[in-house]
Amino acid sequence: VGNDEYFPSMDSPEGGHLALMIDTSGSVSLGEMESFVSTINTLVERFSFDKVTIIYCSHLITAVRTFEDGEEVEVEKQTSGGTLFYPPFELIERGGSDKFGDIDKPTVAIYFTDGEADVRHLEPEKSYIGCDEDDNLLEPDYPVLWATTDVDPMNPKGWAEEYFTPVPWG
Numbered sequence: 001v002g003n004d005e006y007f008p009s010m011d012s013p014e015g016g017h018l019a020l021m022i023d024t025s026g027s028v029s030l031g032e033m034e035s036f037v038s039t040i041n042t043l044v045e046r047f048s049f050d051k052v053t054i055i056y057c058s059h060l061i062t063a064v065r066t067f068e069d070g071e072e073v074e075v076e077k078q079t080s081g082g083t084l085f086y087p088p089f090e091l092i093e094r095g096g097s098d099k100f101g102d103i104d105k106p107t108v109a110i111y112f113t114d115g116e117a118d119v120r121h122l123e124p125e126k127s128y129i130g131c132d133e134d135d136n137l138l139e140p141d142y143p144v145l146w147a148t149t150d151v152d153p154m155n156p157k158g159w160a161e162e163y164f165t166p167v168p169w170g
Contacts, residue, residue, distance in 0.1 A: 016107030017051045018043070019092065019142075022075070023113035025058040025083035032149045036112040037075045039147065043110075044073045053103060055088040064091070064100040083117035085153070085167070086127075086137045093128040093140065109144045111170075115151030118164040132168070139169035146170050 020043075022036055044052060052073050056063045058081035067073045088111070096103040124131035130138045146153050146167065151160045153167040 015048070015050045017053065017104055018047075018049045019088070019103075019106035019109040020052065020054045021088040021109060021111040021113075022054060022056050022078075023058070023083060023111070023117075024056050024062060024078040024080050025114075025116070026080040027083065027116050028080070028114050028149075032114055035149065036147075039112070040073065040075055049107075051104070053106065055091065055103075057084070057088050058082060059084045059087075061087050061091055061100065064096075064103065066101075066103075083113070084122070085111065085113070085117045085119045086121050089119075089137055089140050090128050106142050109140070109142060110147050111144060112147045113149075113153070115146070115148035115153045115156075116160070116164070118153060118156075119167050120165060134165060136165065136168055144170040 020040055048069070050069050051066060053064065053066045054075065055061060056078040058079070060081065062078040063076070091097060091100065092103050092105060119137040120135045121127050121131050121137050124135045127137065129140060132138060151164065153164070154170065155166055156164045
């Protein structure tokens with residue numbers, strides 16, 4: 001503090017609902033997926049959440065798994081496809097769906113991805129959250145952390161600048 005340096009606390013928050021969104025698109029390598037799983041295991045072991053929900057998504061949601069406090073969190077392989085970031089946020093905003101069951105709003109969400117997409121909505125007029133004038137999904141009302149292995153979704157550089165708009169939140 002004396003040097004104006006502030007670091008996050010290592011104290012463990014208790015309770016809450018953690019939503020983990022996992023990019024299962026074809027551009028995510030096996031090594032990246034293994035890194036996601038390792039990080040998820042560390043998070044779940046280190047912090048005590050009342051509930052953990054994993055949402056698997058490529059260009060569409062392929063599965064949702066919810067684990068209550070005390071249950072072992074397991075990550076499973078899913079089918080791949082293209083990449084769209086907005087479907088998990090829309091699913092949470094709707095409170096779930098008939099296919100995937102009810103989903104409570106999380107205390108915090110972490111999106112594990114290679115970053116090769118953005119939050120533009122394909123059908124902004126149908127968004128549950130709403131979209132800005134550039135068709136980007138509006139910021140959800142819970143904190144979001146982008147855990148990326150390649151492209152920074154908030155500041156795409158190089159080849160990614162041609163394809164992706166910066167994610168305006170998270």
